[in-house]
Amino acid sequence: MSNRGLDCPVDFVTMNEYQVRWTALLVLVLTAGYIVSGYWFIPAFLVVDFFLRASKLGKYSLLGQLGGVLVKAFGMGNKPVDRAPKRFAAWIGLLVTGAITMLYGVGASSISYILADILLIFAFLEAAFGFCAGCRVYTLIKPLLPSKSL
Template identity: 45%
Template structure:
């Protein structure tokens, strides 16, 4: 039995280095949230993921921060298809909404578990260039067929 990934494709390109740097900012913000419990941090991520998930990247604070670092450090662009990253941003949006909801409903264990999962996937993307979105997408495609 073979396993073949079915990643979404839209033939629009984004800079993989920028995506990975943005994932690092997500990781740092969620770690800071876990440490401080400042709900505003997760609320800001909800807004930022919304912008990125629905292609309003120009309004994303984390993307702007990544642009500045890329410009200052002169990190070269590495084109990659944007569709898997949009799908991953939508999953990130769902996670941050769930984290915010669990925080406001005092489900602390759920908040920590969801935050840990988001940290883990942001780490994978940022440091290893591993996008779990394709695996999730493939899983859903197989279920829906």
């Protein structure tokens, strides 16, 4: 997938795209489970998992570990991709799942389900097509971020 016209964050540390996509599929399944069941602990679990992946503690992410197991089980190998856009997307996932959990907690479950639907769509796009919404969002907000120039 081409990233022409996008300004993705880059940290020159790679991760396995296949593992990222399996992890996204697991997020999709859990999010669908929340939408169907309404169990608040599902997005609460996702908050913790997104936090771990966003804050460089990805080795402790249960979904990330399961994604790695699935890559090995299906003999998919390694397809290197830069880690920074995926971490940025995980921060967005953390914010969205945090909002879902809080909204559900204060009785605004209808709004939490709308956010869950959006999360489901982006998890599907990542899992099925390797479409990283993080680059698109980063490109839109980068002009608002403080520059690091001296």
